[in-house]
Amino acid sequence: MENNNISVIGYVEGEPVFSHRVMDEDFYRFMVRVPRLSQVDDVLPVTVSEKLMCPWLRDGVKVKVVGQLRSYNKFSDTGTHLVLTIFVKSVDLAEIGTGENPNEIFINGFICKSPVYRKTPFGREITDLIVAVNRAFNRSDYIPAIAWGRNAVFAEKLEVGANVQIWGRLQSREYVKRLSDTESETRTAYELSITKIEKIA
Secondary structure, eight states: OOOOOEEEEEEEEEEEEEEETTTEEEEEEEEEEEEOTTSEEEEEEEEEEEOOOTTTTOOTTTEEEEEEEEEEEEEEEEEEEEEEEEEEEEEEEOOOTSSSSSEEEEEEEEEOOOOOOOOOTTOOEEEEEEEEEETTTTTEEEEEEEEEHHHHHHHTOTOOOOEEEEEEEEEEEEEEEOSSSOEEEEEEEEEEEEEEEEEEE
16 A cells, blocks of 8 residues: 555536646646535545646546645745645546545655644543655655644644644645734645544554
């Protein structure tokens, strides 16, 4: 099993736009809206090579995207931001009404910061993690993850360097970032919502 796999099924939002070029290969970016059972959709960023672009990859089309969850640092006037994107290995038209899980991810990586445990105002237990997932050429992807309930209690005790396997889904959420005493802006964060976590002995 590879150490970083994600599969999502949803609807393309907007048209793919040019993102960047690497070694004479162009990459494009688009968003895909993935439904949740709670009726609050996740809108997730996708990066695709020109070699995998299809003429039908347009706004409103239902697609199945398979790939890896990648991260990189984006520098701006307001600081450095960790950016996540689904890096496409394959993209296909998806059938309407498919019974597949529309949003699933598996990673095998290492805890790279001390877990942060807290409780919500309603008493729900949460633990935030950052997991480093190795890839080729001595690179790593740093993936924020969030555990709830019993998984949160388990994750809180993990030490930096622990090797873990995690199953879950990629979710988006909006938050307000305060820029100064008078300024703030709404941003979108992406994180792996954990359904199962195991420490590898």
